[in-house]
Amino acid sequence: MVFALLRLLGGDVAYILLGKEATQDQVIALRIELGLDRIWFVQYFDWIGGFFSANLGTSFSGSYEIFDQIGQRLVPTLLLAFGSLFVSMVLALFLGTYAALNADNTKGIATDIVSQIGTAIPAFWAGLILVVVFSVSLGWFPAGGYVPIQENFLGSLRSIFLPIVALSLGITSVTTRFVRSAMLDVLNEDYIRTAMARGQTRNRAVFVHGLRNAAIPVVTVGALQLGNLLAGTIVIESVFVIPGLGQLLLSAVNGREVIVVQSVVLVILLIILVMNFLLDIAYGLLDPRILDKRNGA
Amino acid sequence: MVTRLKKSWSKPTRARLSNLPASLLIGGGLVGFLVCVALLSFVWTPYDPITIDVRNRYLPIWSDGHILGTDKFGRDVLTQLIMGARNSLFVSVVSTLVSLVIGTLLGLYVAAAGARLQNIISRGVDVGVAIPGILVAMVLATAIGPGNAAAITAIIIWFIPVSARVVIGPTMQVLSQDYIEAAFGYGRTKWFVLFNHVLPNISSIIIVQASVMFAAAILIEASLSFLGVGAQPPTASWGRTLKEAQPLMEIAPSLMVVPGLAIVIAVLGFNLLGDGLRTYYDPQQARKR
Numbered sequence: 355m356v357f358a359l360l361r362l363l364g365g366d367v368a369y370i371l372l373g374k375e376a377t378q379d380q381v382i383a384l385r386i387e388l389g390l391d392r393i394w395f396v397q398y399f400d401w402i403g404g405f406f407s408a409n410l411g412t413s414f415s416g417s418y419e420i421f422d423q424i425g426q427r428l429v430p431t432l433l434l435a436f437g438s439l440f441v442s443m444v445l446a447l448f449l450g451t452y453a454a455l456n457a458d459n460t461k462g463i464a465t466d467i468v469s470q471i472g473t474a475i476p477a478f479w480a481g482l483i484l485v486v487v488f489s490v491s492l493g494w495f496p497a498g499g500y501v502p503i504q505e506n507f508l509g510s511l512r513s514i515f516l517p518i519v520a521l522s523l524g525i526t527s528v529t530t531r532f533v534r535s536a537m538l539d540v541l542n543e544d545y546i547r548t549a550m551a552r553g554q555t556r557n558r559a560v561f562v563h564g565l566r567n568a569a570i571p572v573v574t575v576g577a578l579q580l581g582n583l584l585a586g587t588i589v590i591e592s593v594f595v596i597p598g599l600g601q602l603l604l605s606a607v608n609g610r611e612v613i614v615v616q617s618v619v620l621v622i623l624l625i626i627l628v629m630n631f632l633l634d635i636a637y638g639l640l641d642p643r644i645l646d647k648r649n650g651a
Numbered sequence: 652m653v654t655r656l657k658k659s660w661s662k663p664t665r666a667r668l669s670n671l672p673a674s675l676l677i678g679g680g681l682v683g684f685l686v687c688v689a690l691l692s693f694v695w696t697p698y699d700p701i702t703i704d705v706r707n708r709y710l711p712i713w714s715d716g717h718i719l720g721t722d723k724f725g726r727d728v729l730t731q732l733i734m735g736a737r738n739s740l741f742v743s744v745v746s747t748l749v750s751l752v753i754g755t756l757l758g759l760y761v762a763a764a765g766a767r768l769q770n771i772i773s774r775g776v777d778v779g780v781a782i783p784g785i786l787v788a789m790v791l792a793t794a795i796g797p798g799n800a801a802a803i804t805a806i807i808i809w810f811i812p813v814s815a816r817v818v819i820g821p822t823m824q825v826l827s828q829d830y831i832e833a834a835f836g837y838g839r840t841k842w843f844v845l846f847n848h849v850l851p852n853i854s855s856i857i858i859v860q861a862s863v864m865f866a867a868a869i870l871i872e873a874s875l876s877f878l879g880v881g882a883q884p885p886t887a888s889w890g891r892t893l894k895e896a897q898p899l900m901e902i903a904p905s906l907m908v909v910p911g912l913a914i915v916i917a918v919l920g921f922n923l924l925g926d927g928l929r930t931y932y933d934p935q936q937a938r939k940r
């Protein structure tokens with residue numbers, strides 16, 4: 355689909371690369387050199403084939419090997435995406451439970467208000483503010499850049515800490531609200547009452563029996579948030595100048611590097627697919643009944 | 652003998668302002684304010700939005716004549732903010748309305764169609780929902796060049812499956828009612844039933860969805876213009892103002908705070924409005940949330 359969209363609307367890449375003053379002959383020559391004169395489906399299979407056999411050729415401007423670039427930039431993006439997903443899911447589970455347990459008093463309402471505002475804060479603005487406070491004023495964290503894990507583990511953590519915080523903020527807020535309503539339902543369930551009748555405290559009953567049940571809708575919402583998460587990653591990389599897929603995509607968009615754009619977009623979609631799959635597994639772990647139902651038992 | 656129904660039964664009392672949910676009032680107020688500001692920009696702005704005034708660069712907040720200060724070109728920040736509100740609302744109104752209309756029609760059609768088509772389209776909708784709007788915008792920007800057009804088209808492409816998905820479920824629910832069967836028995840056509848009997852019954856859901864989509868559209872527009880894929884200079888936009896402020900965060904941090912706050916207020920307003928409308932239309936369900 356990505357391929358079709360780009361080709362349909364694409365304009366003439368060779369023309370754009372050479373600029374307005376190019377002669378017709380130059381354009382045709384470059385088109386042949388880049389393989390753009392072939393029929394579209396030959397180009398398509400060439401690209402998909404190249405994608406899965408790790409050979410996408412060099413970028414149009416000829417400055418880098420596309421596949422190697424994607425490989426290098428995959429790690430920071432994955433760290434950011436998975437880190438934020440994990441942090442926000444866990445945080446939301448506890449914040450939402452807290453809000454549900456205190457639904458009738460000021461503590462709960464305060465949590466509600468904070469999460470409502472949190473949903474409205476764009477990740478990139480949160481990132482900018484964090485940089486001003488923690489990097490420029492306090493100097494605790496680097497303002498940007500990325501230290502590869504294999505070079506310096508602590509430095510690497512320091513370099514992705516602020517981006518993950520900025521990225522988690524919105525997703526945590528959205529998910530917290532869902533956990534809260536799920537938890538309110540769970541609190542009315544018979545098994546919580548039974549557990550309390552057996553002499554457990556309310557908090558213990560909720561944490562032992564309720565949390566796991568309330569986590570199921572969290573996984574659902576989490577899956578719906580994946581797109582936002584990856585979109586946020588792209589923007590956050592731009593804020594913190596992290597050399598990830600988002601930065602590659604952005605520079606490719608500005609340079610009209612069609613093949614790079616479609617490859618990176620495909621990789622990002624694959625990441626979303628994989629995360630979806632992982633959350634699917636989490637479903638089964640949280641509620642074995644779902645697996646039974648699927649297997650037709 | 653027929654007893655007359657009490658007046659309060661036959662005629663529901665009109666909702667008084669104090670009975671409305673607080674989120675509806677606050678959200679409505681914020682949104683109303685935003686719309687007024689954006690409309691105001693057509694007739695009046697404190698300064699000219701594009702005139703460069705080099706002598707008055709980087710004025711701080713509360714300066715004489717420039718309440719919110721000036722940016723690196725000496726342009727009035729308040730003016731930029733007001734023009735940004737216009738752009739932000741323009742992009743979100745156009746994209747939300749277009750995608751709501753298409754998405755609703757698609758949703759109605761799919762819900763009334765056979766199970767097989769439903770399966771196919773629902774799968775497509777699921778895939779569509781999973782693709783982030785920013786990615787679509789990036790692809791479009793590569794193809795047709797960055798700008799508002801790319802942003803709006805991308806948001807529309809992203810929102811159509813989202814709104815279709817919201818419509819399908821409730822439509823199917825309404826279609827299973829007896830009065831729908833009666834209408835068909837009366838000889839009404841499919842589209843007549845959909846528009847005259849189904850649409851009024853799901854309109855509250857669509858209105859709530861519109862509000863939520865406005866909020867999301869404002870966020871995406873800001874992100875896109877921050878990345879440089881959205882509105883191009885000299886069109887003022889909150890996201891781009893932030894981008895321009897990023898390298899200046901040590902000299903003029905206020906340049907960065909103000910547009911961000913504007914985005915937060917706008918998004919918060921539409922989110923609260925959506926929440927409030929939901930409570931207003933369905934107080935029973937909303938109490939649980």
